[in-house]
Amino acid sequence: MIAALIIVFREVIEAGLIVGIVLAATTGVPGRGRAVTMGVVAGVLGACLVAGFAGELANLFQGSGQELFNASILLLAVGMLTWHNVWMASHGREMARELKAAGHQVRSGERTLTALSVVVGVAVLREGSEVVLFLYGIAAQGGTSAAAMVAGGGMGLIAGAAVSALMYFGLLTIPAGKLFQVTSGLITLLAAGMAAQAVIFLQNGGWLEFFTNTVWDTSWLIRDDSITGKLLHTLIGYSQAPNGAQLIAYGATIGMIVILMRLVNAPQPSKHRSVQA
Amino acid sequence: MKKCLAFLLLIAAAMVAAPALADAPITVHLKNHKFSPSVIKVKANKPSMIILYNDDDSADEFDSSSLKIERVVPGHNKANIRVRALAPGKYPFMGEFHAATAQGVVIAE
Numbered sequence: 001m002i003a004a005l006i007i008v009f010r011e012v013i014e015a016g017l018i019v020g021i022v023l024a025a026t027t028g029v030p031g032r033g034r035a036v037t038m039g040v041v042a043g044v045l046g047a048c049l050v051a052g053f054a055g056e057l058a059n060l061f062q063g064s065g066q067e068l069f070n071a072s073i074l075l076l077a078v079g080m081l082t083w084h085n086v087w088m089a090s091h092g093r094e095m096a097r098e099l100k101a102a103g104h105q106v107r108s109g110e111r112t113l114t115a116l117s118v119v120v121g122v123a124v125l126r127e128g129s130e131v132v133l134f135l136y137g138i139a140a141q142g143g144t145s146a147a148a149m150v151a152g153g154g155m156g157l158i159a160g161a162a163v164s165a166l167m168y169f170g171l172l173t174i175p176a177g178k179l180f181q182v183t184s185g186l187i188t189l190l191a192a193g194m195a196a197q198a199v200i201f202l203q204n205g206g207w208l209e210f211f212t213n214t215v216w217d218t219s220w221l222i223r224d225d226s227i228t229g230k231l232l233h234t235l236i237g238y239s240q241a242p243n244g245a246q247l248i249a250y251g252a253t254i255g256m257i258v259i260l261m262r263l264v265n266a267p268q269p270s271k272h273r274s275v276q277a
Numbered sequence: 278m279k280k281c282l283a284f285l286l287l288i289a290a291a292m293v294a295a296p297a298l299a300d301a302p303i304t305v306h307l308k309n310h311k312f313s314p315s316v317i318k319v320k321a322n323k324p325s326m327i328i329l330y331n332d333d334d335s336a337d338e339f340d341s342s343s344l345k346i347e348r349v350v351p352g353h354n355k356a357n358i359r360v361r362a363l364a365p366g367k368y369p370f371m372g373e374f375h376a377a378t379a380q381g382v383v384i385a386e
Contacts, residue, residue: 003377054336055351063357066349130338133349134374137335200345204359212361224342240342 004152007134011127012160014234018123020164021190022116024171025183032113039117043124050125051132067205070126074198077122080115081191082257085184087112089261096177192253193237196246203245211244302326307337310375321365321385327358337379341370344383
């Protein structure tokens with residue numbers, strides 16, 4: 001039961017932190033609840049589909065279908081996060097003004113809701129398909145231990161959702177004038193981490209074969225498979241032993257987003273701390 | 278968006294030059310949520326391939342943070358798992374869905 005709790009918890013916080021950031025980034029935008037809900041529902045349905053056809057998916061592209069699929073949806077999310085940030089760079093100031101003025105309605109933010117809805121869908125799909133496969137395997141075995149495991153899974157879901165809610169309400173304590181700057185920074189790091197993860201999948205699929213040497217190793221400090229490691233991995237793309245291609249993708253994504261945000265001639269976002277890839 | 282394009286080009290370029298594997302693939306079975314063999318020896322500094330047969334009814338995930346691999350393998354299915362060129366050392370892995378019993382290690386030497 002504890003094992004089930006931990007597995008589900010880990011997958012749920014990974015998706016949940018992303019949902020929390022997206023909700024904070026769309027504070028005051030009408031229709032955001034619907035957009036996020038649609039993203040979650042589409043993600044859950046997609047997760048069931050992916051879980052159901054996991055074997056078929058894996059056998060595509062000479063056995064590397066799963067890797068290519070994961071890399072593709074991650075890069076799709078990177079694109080959507082980039083679009084959101086660039087759009088916010090040109091409209092963020094007026095949004096912050098509207099938000100402070102009176103309206104909990106920020107009309108100007110509706111445009112990028114679709115992009116963020118896709119990001120939520122991708123996050124839920126990726127983590128959800130593992131949860132579905134895991135719980136299905138347990139349920140298929142039947143028996144009393146199965147019931148305990150499903151109960152553990154349920155608790156993991158609740159605990160994961162609670163951490164995500166903490167993230168969201170924590171972000172909301174930031175004053176309205178600074179909120180969008182902070183969420184822009186978070187989204188930049190989120191995108192960079194996803195790009196670095198996509199590189200790993202491409203390497204595992206056999207499509208990227210250069211700069212695969214480990215650049216540094218901080219597994220003595222924070223291990224990837226610890227809860228802290230998982231949290232940092234989701235939030236800033238932490239990796240205990242990043243290789244060259246991962247670091248290049250991480251840096252290039254941050255560079256691309258920052259440059260695009262400047263190009264649209266906007267008030268500068270807060271300093272982007274490039275923590276670690 | 279530009280990023281996606283750049284990556285697609287990168288993928289296309291890398292696909293043209295797919296490198297050959299150094300040695301024959303290593304076959305591993307997962308049965309009753311245990312790996313056999315659970316100790317896998319590979320040559321250091323050369324990429325290798327593990328063909329994992331999941332002989333159980335339920336899915337599992339071949340998971341290793343040190344190998345940087347997460348690969349879902351449905352029940353009664355197989356997976357070709359690429360292992361990058363490894364520096365000499367031990368690289369533990371597990372079946373994440375049954376981590377109590379599904380444990381193993383890749384030794385590069």
